[in-house]
Amino acid sequence: MTAVYPKPLRRIVLLLSRLPGIGEKTATRLSMFLLSMPPEFVRELGAAIAGIPESVTKCSKCFNIAGEDPCAFCADPARRDDQICVVEGPADIVPIEKSGEFKGRYHVLGGAISPIDGVMPDDLRVRELLERTVRGGVSEVILATNLTAEGEATASYLAEVLKGRNIRVSRIAYGLPMGADLEYADEITVGRAMKGRREL
Numbered sequence: 078m079t080a081v082y083p084k085p086l087r088r089i090v091l092l093l094s095r096l097p098g099i100g101e102k103t104a105t106r107l108s109m110f111l112l113s114m115p116p117e118f119v120r121e122l123g124a125a126i127a128g129i130p131e132s133v134t135k136c137s138k139c140f141n142i143a144g145e146d147p148c149a150f151c152a153d154p155a156r157r158d159d160q161i162c163v164v165e166g167p168a169d170i171v172p173i174e175k176s177g178e179f180k181g182r183y184h185v186l187g188g189a190i191s192p193i194d195g196v197m198p199d200d201l202r203v204r205e206l207l208e209r210t211v212r213g214g215v216s217e218v219i220l221a222t223n224l225t226a227e228g229e230a231t232a233s234y235l236a237e238v239l240k241g242r243n244i245r246v247s248r249i250a251y252g253l254p255m256g257a258d259l260e261y262a263d264e265i266t267v268g269r270a271m272k273g274r275r276e277l
Contacts, residue, residue: 086112140185140202142167150183157181159216161209163235165189165223168260173221176268181219184209189227190234196227198234206235210242217245219274223258236277247274 082090086108093104111119135141136148143149150156150170160181164170165188173179186201209215220235222228232248239246250273259267 139183140187140205141170141183155180158214160219161206161215161217162219162221163206164221164259165228165231166260169221169223169258172259172262172264172267173271175264176271177264178268178271179219181217186222186231189222189225189231191227191230201231203235203238207238210239210244215244217247219271220246220248220277221259221271225256225258232277246277248277249274 089108089111090101090104093099093107094101096104099107111122132144134143134146136143136146136151138147138151141148141150157180160179161184162173162179162181163184163186164173165186167185170183170185184202184206186203186206188196188201190196190198190201206218210218218235218239220232222231222235236246236248249267249270262270
């Protein structure tokens, strides 16, 4: 970054460029945009960001992000207790909910198995998923990990560890293209994938 920018602006660019998918050029453009906005907006945005650690928590049941514990999905008595949909991250829940095809509970793993990146099954919330199935009442676990090599490896591993538990284990159908992340898929595609899930 050129030294022509004042130090406070350089710091904002540096911090913004640490966000995923934001390079130095985009961070600079965002910083310039913030400079053009009214001070009240910038203060409000800063306060909202600063309040994240105190105002957002993790659900102790499904590990989704939440404003309170348990999250809205776990606290909803109208949702089915016998189905658990397993996703890699909280953002993956959004397209599934938009599809309107799933009315059960969720379980957020916190990633996918990736030995190259040093992520092994013990680094994910696999144990907690198994504990939820042991408590009883679960008839189906739907594996909705991303359709990437890591997502497939995670789904295969989970299918193996869930074998012999008298639980139907299904995988979302390939209505989504290989290499796609759930959070970027449209609700129609995700709805078809949920309807066409297959047993593993």
